[in-house]
Structure formats: C-alpha cells, structure tokens
Amino acid sequence: MEAKICGIKDERTLNYILNHNYSPKFIGFICNYKKSKRYIKFNYLKKLIDTNKKNTNFVAVLVKPDKKFLEKIKYLKFDYYQLYNVSPKKTKDIKKRYKKKIITALTIESKFDVKKYNQYTNISDIILFDSKGYEKSMSFDHLLIKNLPNTIKKMLAGNIKYNEKLDNYVKITDIIDISGSLETSGKKDFKKIDIFLKNLKKLNDKN
Numbered sequence: 001m002e003a004k005i006c007g008i009k010d011e012r013t014l015n016y017i018l019n020h021n022y023s024p025k026f027i028g029f030i031c032n033y034k035k036s037k038r039y040i041k042f043n044y045l046k047k048l049i050d051t052n053k054k055n056t057n058f059v060a061v062l063v064k065p066d067k068k069f070l071e072k073i074k075y076l077k078f079d080y081y082q083l084y085n086v087s088p089k090k091t092k093d094i095k096k097r098y099k100k101k102i103i104t105a106l107t108i109e110s111k112f113d114v115k116k117y118n119q120y121t122n123i124s125d126i127i128l129f130d131s132k133g134y135e136k137s138m139s140f141d142h143l144l145i146k147n148l149p150n151t152i153k154k155m156l157a158g159n160i161k162y163n164e165k166l167d168n169y170v171k172i173t174d175i176i177d178i179s180g181s182l183e184t185s186g187k188k189d190f191k192k193i194d195i196f197l198k199n200l201k202k203l204n205d206k207n
Helices: 011-018 042-048 067-073 088-098 111-119 190-206
Strands: 002-005 026-030 057-063 080-084 101-107 126-130 154-156 175-178
Touching: 002 190, 011 026, 011 190, 026 175, 042 067, 057 067, 067 088, 080 088, 088 101, 101 111, 111 126, 126 175
Parallel strands: 002 026, 002 175, 026 057, 057 080, 080 101, 101 126, 126 154, 154 175
Antiparallel strands: none
C-alpha cells in the first residue's frame, strides 16, 4: 500500500518527508483553495517545490481550477493534478492540455456519491474517495468503497489516524491519503509522520 501526505506548506517539513527512510509515494500541496489553513501562495509554492523530489510524486491539489490558474502552474514540478469539482469533460481537457497524471477527488456521503467514479475511469489515473469536509478532517464510511473493482487505482482519505491499524485498509484501497491527523496545533508533527510511515513500512513488509 502506498501513501500520500497532504497539506505540506513549509520547507523544513518537506525536507523531513523527502529524506525519511520510508518517504511516501505522493506529497500534496494545496494550490488554490484559500479556505484551507494549508493553502500556499503561488510565489512561495513555486520556491518550495523547486527541489529534488527523489522518488516521490508531487501533487497539486486543485478545487475547480480555472484556466488562468492552470496556466500559472503549468511549469511547476508537479506530477499529478488532484481535481475536486471538475467534470469528466474538463478533466479530460486538463489532462490532454497539461500532460499531467490525474487524481479525481470525489467527496463521499453515500453509495450514490461513490458511483460517480464510473464517469472518470477512462480519464483519471487514480480515484480519490474523500469526505465532504474539504479543509476539515471529516470522515465517511470507508466500507462504501470496499467492493469496487481492482481495475481502478483507489486512494482513500477522510479522518484516517496516523497511528491507526492500517491492516484494515489493505483490502479496500491502494493508497492512504493523510493530512490533519499528522498535525499538532495546526502544524505537521514529525513524530506523527515518523510513526505513520514506519507503520506503513511494517504493513508492506508483512504483506
């Protein structure tokens, strides 16, 4: 199982994660959603991610991005665009125009929300099933995605705890996406990050 640590907004935390012995496959940055306390202004974002990514993928987290903003970030070192509130047609256009891999983020409350993934299976590289909370760490019933086909690469977010028993997730998702749980007083906590990444390594070694 892979991991994405999201909401990175400072150089010290980014360097800690990149240099960790078990660094995650994905690191996410909140690019245009100003309501989030993890939002990063463009000029700082540009400087922050101009670094050696090593073996990680940098993810631009984008909520309903307009063309002007997409043009602004197109030369930044992002591997994936994670899109919220973007139609299948527009998602396809963005993928084609900017030649980025796509994570389609669906916010889930019921099984009817889950079914929307069908509209994106031929476009998106990964489908993220997230809570309705956006900037808040809310949860939903993760078992709603349990029986989805293995043909789609699934990412799961929504109030997952840094020290949780991750075995519970192996059968339902390919990637764990975690952010708020890794924080103490609104800042990423290196001890929590370390515990999470080591637990994930133990799980993968066991399986």
